[in-house]
Amino acid sequence: xSSAAPRPIPRCTGGATWASASWPPxxxxxKVFASKGEDKFAQVSWTPGDFGAPLIDGSCAQLEVExxxxxxxxxxxxxxxxxxxxxxxxxxPLVYSGGGFFDISHTAPLPW
Numbered sequence: 001x002s003s004a005a006p007r008p009i010p011r012c013t014g015g016a017t018w019a020s021a022s023w024p025p026x027x028x029x030x031k032v033f034a035s036k037g038e039d040k041f042a043q044v045s046w047t048p049g050d051f052g053a054p055l056i057d058g059s060c061a062q063l064e065v066e067x068x069x070x071x072x073x074x075x076x077x078x079x080x081x082x083x084x085x086x087x088x089x090x091x092x093p094l095v096y097s098g099g100g101f102f103d104i105s106h107t108a109p110l111p112w
Contacts, residue, residue, distance in 0.1 A: 060089055
């Protein structure tokens with residue numbers, strides 16, 4: 001793959017022509033999407049993207065992806081796709097590690 005070619009984005013999600021990926025702004029938002037609730041987007045503020053995919057408001061990064069392939073992987077479905085729209089803000093990402101969420105906005109850069 002040449003450096004100019006769009007990179008495929010692996011994403012486990014429901015079947016659709018378009019998909020979105022938003023890095024959630026809060027641990028509460030992450031817990032909503034990790035739950036077994038029915039209409040998760042009804043519980044968060046979102047805006048339609050350039051191609052109509054729902055993008056979570058206040059996220060540090062958002063992608064809209066045109067789905068290319070659908071691969072069955074055990075109990076999961078993995079989709080590959082081409083990024084068709086991307087946006088990022090200068091906000092700290094939400095990090096999950098060791099069973100908890102962390103705000104890394106005040107951490108020192110890595111030494112390398």
